[in-house]
Amino acid sequence: LNRLLKEIGLSLINGIALGILVILFGQFMNYDIDFSLTIAISMLCVIIVAALIGTFVPIILDKKGIDPAIATGPFITTSNDIFGIFLFFYLAKLILGF
Numbered sequence: 001l002n003r004l005l006k007e008i009g010l011s012l013i014n015g016i017a018l019g020i021l022v023i024l025f026g027q028f029m030n031y032d033i034d035f036s037l038t039i040a041i042s043m044l045c046v047i048i049v050a051a052l053i054g055t056f057v058p059i060i061l062d063k064k065g066i067d068p069a070i071a072t073g074p075f076i077t078t079s080n081d082i083f084g085i086f087l088f089f090y091l092a093k094l095i096l097g098f
Contacts, residue, residue: 003055007055011051015043015047019044022040023037034095046083049083058072
């Protein structure tokens, strides 16, 4: 539980920091604030989910008898990419109205 809380806390800090940078960059480039918010929120969510997956997948694989050092990398990368794409388009539909 302590490990999970630590990972969530660090991912929140990273996500918020990167989200602020995205919003500032978007304002500097004269992008619409809704577009910047869409990217910032999706980045925050993807970073949090990546931390959760990165925490739980090695534990689950180890309990199943699979070497987590070999199997974790490709699984985390693939699942994070798929989740990130779906989340971005879902948020774009909600915020931007696509």
